[in-house]
Amino acid sequence: MGHLFLSVKLALLVFGVGILTGCVGTPVADVDAVREQVDWKTDKALQQFSAEMPELQQKLDAAPGYIVGTTDVLLLGPLGGGTSVAVLHDQRDDTHTYLDIHSVRMGLGIGARAERFVAVISDPAVIDQITRGKWLLRSNASSNVGNSDEQLGSDNAGIELFTASESGVSAGASMDISQVRVNHRLTNTGLSQYNYPNRRSVLDSSGDDVPRYWNHPLPFLGKQAVARGYDLPMPFGIGVLRADVRQDMRIENLEVGFNGNGTRPFRFVSFGADSDLITEQIKVDAWVLPFLNLYGTFGQVNGDLDLDIQLDGDTLLAQTGKDCTGAIRPPVCYLFEGKQVRFPIDVDLNPMNYGAGGVVASGWRDWFLLVPFNVTWTDSDKTTLEGRAFTVSPRVGRGFALNRAGRLTVFAGGNYLDVRTVAAGSLAIPGTDQVLDYKVDQSNSDRWNLVAGANWDVTPRLSVMLEYDGFIGTRDAFISAVTVRF
Numbered sequence: 001m002g003h004l005f006l007s008v009k010l011a012l013l014v015f016g017v018g019i020l021t022g023c024v025g026t027p028v029a030d031v032d033a034v035r036e037q038v039d040w041k042t043d044k045a046l047q048q049f050s051a052e053m054p055e056l057q058q059k060l061d062a063a064p065g066y067i068v069g070t071t072d073v074l075l076l077g078p079l080g081g082g083t084s085v086a087v088l089h090d091q092r093d094d095t096h097t098y099l100d101i102h103s104v105r106m107g108l109g110i111g112a113r114a115e116r117f118v119a120v121i122s123d124p125a126v127i128d129q130i131t132r133g134k135w136l137l138r139s140n141a142s143s144n145v146g147n148s149d150e151q152l153g154s155d156n157a158g159i160e161l162f163t164a165s166e167s168g169v170s171a172g173a174s175m176d177i178s179q180v181r182v183n184h185r186l187t188n189t190g191l192s193q194y195n196y197p198n199r200r201s202v203l204d205s206s207g208d209d210v211p212r213y214w215n216h217p218l219p220f221l222g223k224q225a226v227a228r229g230y231d232l233p234m235p236f237g238i239g240v241l242r243a244d245v246r247q248d249m250r251i252e253n254l255e256v257g258f259n260g261n262g263t264r265p266f267r268f269v270s271f272g273a274d275s276d277l278i279t280e281q282i283k284v285d286a287w288v289l290p291f292l293n294l295y296g297t298f299g300q301v302n303g304d305l306d307l308d309i310q311l312d313g314d315t316l317l318a319q320t321g322k323d324c325t326g327a328i329r330p331p332v333c334y335l336f337e338g339k340q341v342r343f344p345i346d347v348d349l350n351p352m353n354y355g356a357g358g359v360v361a362s363g364w365r366d367w368f369l370l371v372p373f374n375v376t377w378t379d380s381d382k383t384t385l386e387g388r389a390f391t392v393s394p395r396v397g398r399g400f401a402l403n404r405a406g407r408l409t410v411f412a413g414g415n416y417l418d419v420r421t422v423a424a425g426s427l428a429i430p431g432t433d434q435v436l437d438y439k440v441d442q443s444n445s446d447r448w449n450l451v452a453g454a455n456w457d458v459t460p461r462l463s464v465m466l467e468y469d470g471f472i473g474t475r476d477a478f479i480s481a482v483t484v485r486f
Contacts, residue, residue, distance in 0.1 A: 035186050038098060042068040042087045045116035049162065056162065059120045065090045065127045067119040069101065084117075090127055095213055097131060098186035103178040115163050123158030131215045134180045184460070190214045190226030192233045193407045194399050195455060195463050195483070196370060197290050198363030199230055218287055225290035234460060237285045239483030241297070242278070247475035248445040249273040249419075251307060257437040258320050260426075269310040271342070273442060277303035279353065283481070293359040301353050301378060305385070305423055307345040307440065313337055320434060332432045343436065347425055351380035357391075366399040368409070378421060387421025395451055407457040415451045415469050419444040446473030453479075461485050 069086025281299030357374025395413025
């Protein structure tokens with residue numbers, strides 16, 4: 001049992017190291033050297049296949065594309081692993097794409113060996129699937145001692161595979177599960193390392209002879225932008241966003257009524273209002289143009305609204321129809337008659353909100369300019385809070401390479417927020433049988449404040465953002481988000 005457990009750990013370690021190597025990528029200074037080495041190894045493998053199988057060349061000439069690669073295989077008991085470097089040749093447009101292929105092998109076997117392979121692709125759709133990432137399943141039975149000229153052919157889902165063992169000692173039978181992904185560092189697919197379009201940095205730029213292409217449905221004009229030297233983020237994103245916002249509010253147009261009999265305008269004095277809200281939202285976005293991202297949000301608001309207003313007591317009594325002239329007066333007369341009555345109103349809020357917006361963005365050698373804008377609507381079933389908010393937030397910043405930890409961008413700018421809402425509710429008046437109904441328009445006291453924050457692009461597919469809005473005015477907001485791109 002101990003040997004079995006050790007075999008499992010070793011196999012998973014080999015597979016995990018292969019994935020980590022493919023994800024992190026090659027240091028920038030070595031990209032050209034690695035690309036030349038991969039080209040040399042795969043060209044040599046193809047020449048060997050052509051010499052051993054003259055009829056293979058006819059298949060390659062007739063196919064829309066093919067893959068050539070080399071693999072290092074480790075077999076240890078029930079589990080094994082393999083890592084491959086390969087080149088996809090798309091003969092439809094005479095381009096080539098560098099691939100990382102990581103495999104887990106489940107079966108029986110022991111030993112290690114090196115392989116070379118050619119995969120002839122007969123279905124053009126398979127080429128597009130591979131460039132977007134594809135999982136492959138293949139059964140495998142093999143044995144070899146030293147060099148071997150044996151070829152194994154198999155046909156599966158538009159792919160005809162030929163393999164040959166190069167060196168090593170191994171024997172076994174297994175089922176292979178392989179993940180095929182584009183190596184963006186070697187291929188130069190035009191994928192941005194940031195979450196915004198960026199003209200390539202001198203440090204990140206590859207040689208002019210390296211082909212650049214964009215193989216995604218969006219953004220429109222994406223191929224043209226990549227051809228002009230821009231790197232683009234993955235076109236689609238889904239994320240979770242949380243905003244904690246506290247700000248002073250202005251209240252206007254107060255309407256007051258009693259006991260559910262409707263409200264009407266009422267003169268009042270305001271001693272201030274503030275809101276403390278937490279918003280949690282789901283955000284879905286897409287880059288529709290190289291420099292324009294559009295998105296939609298949906299979520300819920302939780303928090304409270306504090307209003308402190310003063311009303312004229314005599315007017316309140318007149319509206320309720322209470323007679324305070326008799327010998328026996330209602331209790332409310334002692335509370336309101338001839339007085340200015342102060343009402344502190346605390347409203348618990350939990351309405352739904354939804355919104356739409358966009359980002360205009362562009363970068364140049366790690367510097368960038370972003371202008372996010374959005375409109376959010378708030379809708380409560382209990383009519384506690386309804387309204388809309390408009391935001392535009394221009395900002396500039398710079399990105400920094402973190403080597404194997406992705407990219408970090410820091411930014412600063414301004415934030416304009418215009419909130420227009422209607423708050424409505426009821427308040428039981430202590431010591432009476434009266435219920436005060438109110439309806440009031442509110443808006444934020446300060447439109448502008450400053451913004452500072454950072455975004456960590458862990459990979460081109462995963463980013464984490466933290467932002468603080470404040471510094472001036474009466475608004476403080478902390479915003480955080482996690483986004484996955486695909």
